[in-house]
Amino acid sequence: MFDYRTFALRKLVSIAPRYLPFADVATDDVPLSRLLRLSLFQVTVGMAIVLLVGTLNRVMIVELAVPATLVAVMLALPVVFAPLRMLVGFKSDTHVSALGLRRVPYIWKGTLYQFGGFAIMPFALLVLSGYGEAVDAPRWMGLSSAALAFLLVGAGVHMVQTVGLALATDLVKEADQPKVVGLMYVMLLFGMVISALVFGALLTNYTPGRLIQVIQGAAVITVSLNLFAMWKQEARDRTRAQQMQVRPRPAFREAYVKLLDQPGKMRLLVVIALGTFGFGAADVLLEPYGGQALGFSVAETTRLTALLAGGTLIGFGIASRVLGQGGTPNRLAMMGATIGIPGFAAIILSAFGGGAPMFLLGTVLTGLGAGLFGHATLTATMRSAGPDQIGLALGTWGAVQATAAGIGVALAGIVRDLIVAAPGAGNLPAHVPYNAVFLIEILFLALACAILVPLVRNSRRAKALQTETQLQPASGLHTKTAEAS
Amino acid sequence: MSDDPDKVWPTGLTLHEAEEVHSYLIDGTRVFGAIALIAHMLVAASTPWLG
Numbered sequence: 001m002f003d004y005r006t007f008a009l010r011k012l013v014s015i016a017p018r019y020l021p022f023a024d025v026a027t028d029d030v031p032l033s034r035l036l037r038l039s040l041f042q043v044t045v046g047m048a049i050v051l052l053v054g055t056l057n058r059v060m061i062v063e064l065a066v067p068a069t070l071v072a073v074m075l076a077l078p079v080v081f082a083p084l085r086m087l088v089g090f091k092s093d094t095h096v097s098a099l100g101l102r103r104v105p106y107i108w109k110g111t112l113y114q115f116g117g118f119a120i121m122p123f124a125l126l127v128l129s130g131y132g133e134a135v136d137a138p139r140w141m142g143l144s145s146a147a148l149a150f151l152l153v154g155a156g157v158h159m160v161q162t163v164g165l166a167l168a169t170d171l172v173k174e175a176d177q178p179k180v181v182g183l184m185y186v187m188l189l190f191g192m193v194i195s196a197l198v199f200g201a202l203l204t205n206y207t208p209g210r211l212i213q214v215i216q217g218a219a220v221i222t223v224s225l226n227l228f229a230m231w232k233q234e235a236r237d238r239t240r241a242q243q244m245q246v247r248p249r250p251a252f253r254e255a256y257v258k259l260l261d262q263p264g265k266m267r268l269l270v271v272i273a274l275g276t277f278g279f280g281a282a283d284v285l286l287e288p289y290g291g292q293a294l295g296f297s298v299a300e301t302t303r304l305t306a307l308l309a310g311g312t313l314i315g316f317g318i319a320s321r322v323l324g325q326g327g328t329p330n331r332l333a334m335m336g337a338t339i340g341i342p343g344f345a346a347i348i349l350s351a352f353g354g355g356a357p358m359f360l361l362g363t364v365l366t367g368l369g370a371g372l373f374g375h376a377t378l379t380a381t382m383r384s385a386g387p388d389q390i391g392l393a394l395g396t397w398g399a400v401q402a403t404a405a406g407i408g409v410a411l412a413g414i415v416r417d418l419i420v421a422a423p424g425a426g427n428l429p430a431h432v433p434y435n436a437v438f439l440i441e442i443l444f445l446a447l448a449c450a451i452l453v454p455l456v457r458n459s460r461r462a463k464a465l466q467t468e469t470q471l472q473p474a475s476g477l478h479t480k481t482a483e484a485s
Numbered sequence: 486m487s488d489d490p491d492k493v494w495p496t497g498l499t500l501h502e503a504e505e506v507h508s509y510l511i512d513g514t515r516v517f518g519a520i521a522l523i524a525h526m527l528v529a530a531s532t533p534w535l536g
Binding site: 105115120127134137145 | 502506512516517528530532
């Protein structure tokens with residue numbers, strides 16, 4: 001008689017390990033194609049950001065007629081989770097797994113949450129707006145489900161990005177980190193631009209059915225891209241699994257104190273907060289400023305965003321090159337912030353007779369500065385972390401960066417609305433509220449520069465030291481510059 | 486099949502490894518199940534299909 005059991009088991013055994021989602025060996029050399037594949041998680045992150053901040057922002061207010069304040073509160077919910085990035089990063093550093101995995105379980109969990117949030121989001125929004133029979137549904141149902149959807153997506157994005165960046169840092173050598181940072185940023189930008197175009201085209205003729213299709217389509221794409229990105233990236237490792245079992249597990253507090261004890265770490269975090277805040281507010285104000293103060297048409301203001309993104313791309317390119325050839329991240333971050341100041345100044349001056357050319361120049365400069373600054377500070381974060389603290393370091397970077405960006409965008413809107421609503425504001429020219437925000441941004445960037453100065457001096461001294469003592473083994477020097485930067 | 490008594494035949498994983506792989510499956514099922522439940526409730530609220 002035919003033995004089905006043996007037959008089935010033999011077939012099972014013969015499934016080659018190449019169909020399994022983890023690599024069997026950790027290779028020293030990671031080819032570019034693999035890094036490109038890993039960076040796809042940033043595309044899904046960019047897609048989620050655009051969907052929340054751009055597309056749904058508009059759809060909820062215009063098509064679904066949800067009150068603007070409620071929309072603002074819902075969209076701000078994911079920022080609440082930003083500080084939890086530190087915890088996620090820390091947990092992935094100290095994760096105990098029988099398979100020896102550290103990062104992939106968390107990317108997978110984050111993907112699940114991201115997917116889940118998108119899966120229920122369209123229905124939650126329809127119930128919230130009282131579509132169909134939902135008019136009779138209790139109010140709390142729409143509110144709580146929409147809040148849950150946004151929280152899930154936010155939590156998922158934070159987890160995926162933090163742990164994904166940590167995995168990328170694990171994979172490459174320190175010399176290649178600037179390239180990886182550049183790649184990650186470019187993919188984020190790429191994901192945002194492509195998905196903004198696609199969502200815009202798909203939702204031109206809005207129907208509730210189309211909304212469901214678009215958001216759930218985003219959910220499916222998120223899962224597929226993230227699965228493809230993490231496939232075989234982390235090695236299954238029995239020795240590491242055994243080390244994980246016996247290794248002492250530090251408390252979160254200890255690890256956190258150890259991280260902040262590094263020279264210049266706290267300073268760097270403050271700089272990241274100030275700089276991100278300074279650059280971040282520009283994203284949302286450039287388009288309305290061009291429209292209201294300079295009389296640009298809608299199509300022209302959209303091109304502005306492309307110009308800003310172009311400047312940022314150039315910034316990433318320059319930063320990757322300079323840092324790859326041994327430049328210090330702190331100096332480059334300072335350069336980025338310094339370039340932003342004349343950028344914003346040019347934007348302000350465009351309302352005082354500078355006109356469109358001045359404005360466009362300012363936009364490009366701002367983008368360039370933001371690119372340099374973002375790249376340099378993330379590279380500095382990666383370099384400053386020991387191998388057992390990469391997740392925590394990147395989590396801290398993400399927490400500071402996401403919170404600062406969120407507050408920056410919110411505050412930009414609030415300051416503008418306050419000035420518009422102020423008594424006697426009716427006589428003010430249209431550019432005043434915007435320029436007030438731009439002035440605040442210049443102030444923050446200048447502050448970031450001032451705080452960076454001692455750091456730059458320190459790294460210069462470290463570099464001088466390095467050239468003096470070139471007889472020392474190279475590995476020792478590496479750690480020295482890493483600590484200083 | 487295998488020299489290591491701790492290994493589970495036929496996958497070659499140890500017991501702990503097999504349990505961990507299984508835990509991902511269970512977690513995923515739970516999360517997907519909960520999401521499907523919520524989504525169905527929301528759809529039922531806006532376009533009731535049960536009378």
